[in-house]
Amino acid sequence: MSFSRRAFVKTVGLGGVAAFSGSYIPRTYELPEFWTAELLAQERPLLLHNNENPAGPGERALAAARSTLGEGGVGVGRYAMSSPETNEAGLRRAIADRFGVAPGNVILGLGSTQVLRTAVQAYTSSTKPLVTATPTYEECTQYAELIGSAFTEIGLNDKMQLDLDEMAAAAREGAGLVFLNNPNNPTATIHGEDAVMGFIDDVLTASPDTTILVDEAYHDYATDPNHRSQIPTAVKNPRVLAARTFSKAHGMAGFRVGFGIAHEDMVQELMPWHSRMTLNTLGIAAAKVSILDTGRLEAESVRNTEARQFTIDWFKNAGFDATDSQTNFIFVNTGMAAQEFRDGARENGVAVGRNFPPYEKDWARISIGTMDEMRQAVEVFAKVLRINATAAA
Numbered sequence: 205m206s207f208s209r210r211a212f213v214k215t216v217g218l219g220g221v222a223a224f225s226g227s228y229i230p231r232t233y234e235l236p237e238f239w240t241a242e243l244l245a246q247e248r249p250l251l252l253h254n255n256e257n258p259a260g261p262g263e264r265a266l267a268a269a270r271s272t273l274g275e276g277g278v279g280v281g282r283y284a285m286s287s288p289e290t291n292e293a294g295l296r297r298a299i300a301d302r303f304g305v306a307p308g309n310v311i312l313g314l315g316s317t318q319v320l321r322t323a324v325q326a327y328t329s330s331t332k333p334l335v336t337a338t339p340t341y342e343e344c345t346q347y348a349e350l351i352g353s354a355f356t357e358i359g360l361n362d363k364m365q366l367d368l369d370e371m372a373a374a375a376r377e378g379a380g381l382v383f384l385n386n387p388n389n390p391t392a393t394i395h396g397e398d399a400v401m402g403f404i405d406d407v408l409t410a411s412p413d414t415t416i417l418v419d420e421a422y423h424d425y426a427t428d429p430n431h432r433s434q435i436p437t438a439v440k441n442p443r444v445l446a447a448r449t450f451s452k453a454h455g456m457a458g459f460r461v462g463f464g465i466a467h468e469d470m471v472q473e474l475m476p477w478h479s480r481m482t483l484n485t486l487g488i489a490a491a492k493v494s495i496l497d498t499g500r501l502e503a504e505s506v507r508n509t510e511a512r513q514f515t516i517d518w519f520k521n522a523g524f525d526a527t528d529s530q531t532n533f534i535f536v537n538t539g540m541a542a543q544e545f546r547d548g549a550r551e552n553g554v555a556v557g558r559n560f561p562p563y564e565k566d567w568a569r570i571s572i573g574t575m576d577e578m579r580q581a582v583e584v585f586a587k588v589l590r591i592n593a594t595a596a597a
């Protein structure tokens with residue numbers, strides 16, 4: 205494949221789009237629309253737009269953060285590395301213990317965003333493209349564009365899953381990095397273990413220098429037994445990196461902690477690109493406890509599954525299709541333009557997800573809140589979609 209600075213677009217699969225854009229001019233930076241003062245000024249808007257955890261961190265994690273703050277906040281007057289409770293080595297050890305790996309297999313990040321960006325920085329260039337999907341989580345694509353790396357976006361298959369065959373075909377042509385978001389944001393779909401392992405095998409057999417980044421941000425919310433983490437593969441295979449975050453099931457988006465697990469050689473490759481001293485004292489202290497609080501994580505998954513099922517059932521009873529969500533958000537065919545649905549919901553105090561081309565004409569992403577929040581939200585959705593709420597219940 206040759207790369208030019210002109211964009212070209214070709215169609216792959218049902219409604220899928222594979223695009224290469226060689227634009228080397230960074231986009232003008234704008235705050236995402238959901239952070240407008242207007243929305244924040246609304247009285248207690250229901251925030252179902254960012255796939256956050258409405259319950260927040262577990263009690264143990266919170267207690268650790270509170271105690272780290274110390275009398276009068278003196279704990280945050282120090283750099284995190286000044287205390288054995290908050291230095292990064294301790295968090296790497298805790299994560300390693302949790303997954304039965306060595307601390308040398310763990311790379312920390314200011315959210316998993318930093319891990320994703322580091323991988324793009326280290327493994328892509330103008331001649332070694334990022335291969336990713338569309339729609340999927342856009343961080344890697346946007347960062348590749350910012351730093352002048354080539355990228356190829358592959359449309360989804362007719363089940364709204366990542367099109368692994370097309371992605372593998374694109375990767376074989378010398379990709380620097382493949383971004384595999386499993387479960388995928390925004391469609392909430394997964395590929396089971398066999399498919400993912402087959403894909404990794406395919407890509408690395410044809411293109412052994414390519415790196416595969418499996419983003420498992422929503423792993424703890426997946427309930428399909430076919431879903432498996434690729435952490436065990438990543439530890440063994442020096443070309444596979446698994447990314448995780450504390451922002452979702454751990455309820456710590458505001459603490460900004462994420463991590464990657466990889467072969468020690470890959471961690472060594474990534475470290476020079478990694479900005480240091482980005483993690484904060486409170487986040488490290490909370491994450492160190494949260495990662496080992498597996499009971500809390502299981503309870504959070506149960507809570508989410510119940511509210512997710514309630515919401516999907518409500519839409520299905522009302523005649524709307526939704527994908528089989530394995531995450532803390534759902535992707536629903538409302539039959540209405542995403543913008544119209546979003547504006548209508550927002551006027552009634554509920555924020556839902558943005559446009560996800562090419563599905564923006566009729567699909568919406570809705571994050572799962574508490575059961576009470578979802579009961580309120582469906583009343584609003586009924587109003588916006590002009591249906592009878594009780595008929596759908």
Ligand SMILES: Cc1ncc(COP(=O)(O)O)c(C=O)c1O
Nearest residue numbers: 315316317341389421449451462
């Ligand atoms: C798939 C996926 N990966 C990564 C992130 C980034 O999360 P964070 O930087 O908070 O870890 C998100 C955020 O929504 C996401 O959806």
